[in-house]
Amino acid sequence: MATWAYIYEHPATDPVADAAAVDRGGQRTLLVPVPAAAAAPGVARRLVDEEGAALIELCGGFTLADAARVVEAVGDRVPVGHVAFSAEAVRGAAAYGAAAEADTGGGTAG
Secondary structure, three states: OEEEEEEEEOOOOOOOOOOEEEEEOOEEEEEEEEOOHHHHHHHHHHHHHHHOOOOEEEOOOOOHHHHHHHHHHHOOOOOEEEOOOOHHHHHHHHHHHHHHHHHHOOOOOO
16 A cells, blocks of 8 residues: 655644544555644654655645755655645735734744
């Protein structure tokens, strides 16, 4: 079964307890929240080592520096994708980020 993981930022979450999996048609998709971007490299490494993830995808809320740290953490063992917003969506993404930051008292939602 092919396994890939999507990592996103969500305050006050536990990447193990709050993860969800979808197993269908020979593919396993892991949806994994991290409480802060700083946790993503270690979580990505665990997903590759322990869950057999063959691809890591990062939410567009992660910065390029955050994505680079994840790439460094997994090395060349698996590809790491990073969702990007189209030019037309940047304004809406920024508004969402600002609202999420206000709602969480400073955290971001990725």
